[in-house]
Amino acid sequence: MEPISVITGQMAPLPRANVDTDAIIPKQFLKRVERSGFGPYLFYEWAYDEEGEIIEDFILNQPDYAAAEVLVSGPNFGSGSSREHAPWSIEDRGFKAIVAPSFADIFYNNCINIGLLPVVLSNEEVAKLTEIANDPENFVTIDLEAQTVTAIGFEAHFDIDPFAKHRLVNGFDNIALTLEHAEAIDFYEESRLGFKPALG
Numbered sequence: 001m002e003p004i005s006v007i008t009g010q011m012a013p014l015p016r017a018n019v020d021t022d023a024i025i026p027k028q029f030l031k032r033v034e035r036s037g038f039g040p041y042l043f044y045e046w047a048y049d050e051e052g053e054i055i056e057d058f059i060l061n062q063p064d065y066a067a068a069e070v071l072v073s074g075p076n077f078g079s080g081s082s083r084e085h086a087p088w089s090i091e092d093r094g095f096k097a098i099v100a101p102s103f104a105d106i107f108y109n110n111c112i113n114i115g116l117l118p119v120v121l122s123n124e125e126v127a128k129l130t131e132i133a134n135d136p137e138n139f140v141t142i143d144l145e146a147q148t149v150t151a152i153g154f155e156a157h158f159d160i161d162p163f164a165k166h167r168l169v170n171g172f173d174n175i176a177l178t179l180e181h182a183e184a185i186d187f188y189e190e191s192r193l194g195f196k197p198a199l200g
Contacts (some may be wrong), residue, residue: 001114001115001171001172001173002115002171003168003169003170003171004096004115004117004144004168004169004171005143005144005145005169006141006142006143006144006145007069007070007096007097007117007141007142007144008139008140008141008142009067009068009069009070009096009139009140010065010067010068010069010070010136010138010139010140011068011070011071011072011099011129011132011133011138011139011140011151012059012060012065012068012070012071012072012095012133013059013072013130013133013134014043014059014071014072014073014074015072015073015074015127015130016073016074017074017075017076018074018075018076018079019073019074019076019077019078019079020078020079020080020081021078021079021080021081021082021083021085021086021107022080022081023043023045023046023080024042024043024078024086024089024090025038025041025042025044025083025085025086025088025089026041026044026045029041029044029085029089030083030085035088035114036088036092037092038085038088038089038092039089039091039092039093039094040093041089042060042089042090042092042093043058043060046058047060047061060093062136064136065136067094068094068095068136069094069095069096069097070095070096070097070098070099070140070142071090071095071097071098071099072098072099072100072126072129072130072133073098073099073100073126074100074101074126075100075101075102075123076102076103076104077098077100077102077103077104077107078103078104078106078107078108078110078111079104079107080104082106082107082110084110084113084114086107086110087107087110087111087113087114087116088114090116091114091115091116095116096116096117097116097117097118097119097142098111098116098117098118098119099119099121099126099129099140099142099149100118100119100120100121100126101120101121101122101123101126102120103118103120112164112167112168113173113174114173115168115171115173117142117144117168119142119149119158119160120158120159120160121149121156121158122156125149125154125156128154129149129151129154129156132151132152132153132154138151138152139151144160144165144168144169145169147159147160147165
């Protein structure tokens with residue numbers, strides 16, 4: 001995954017609480033075996049009516065927000081099932097970060113695993129940022145190193161687990177984390193008694 005340092009981009013405001021994973025990517029779209037291709041189905045039941053026609057006033061269907069890279073939403077974002085497809089669909093749609101007052105734990109960790117930055121701010125800070133995001137001309141800058149979020153008339157600091165930050169700054173997925181210990185793994189394999197089963 002790509003390392004994250006500073007994200008600067010347009011925000012898309014989605015001020016809804018308890019956005020669950022079935023709302024993010026409905027179950028009927030989970031049949032793909034690849035990790036890509038889920039973006040078009042993001043928030044499908046909010047973006048399309050029962051006949052499959054576009055709901056034009058839904059935020060992500062508005063042309064002014066077509067290039068948004070930061071999703072600003074409400075508390076308990078990503079609750080529900082543990083489906084990894086939820087952060088996949090958000091990333092595939094072009095988002096690089098999500099800002100919310102709180103996230104479901106599994107969803108939060110699934111975001112870290114793919115390099116999608118989840119940022120926790122207070123309810124008041126998210127409300128202010130949502131207000132700013134209502135003007136599509138307003139951009140936001142998220143500095144992961146400094147752990148700050150800045151926009152026009154707005155600045156906030158966010159906390160993040162040091163290990164999660166280490167992974168995101170360096171672009172380490174689970175495989176890359178394992179390969180950090182390649183020398184130790186090789187040493188173990190070479191020193192392992194020959195009569196014992198090999199790992200490879």
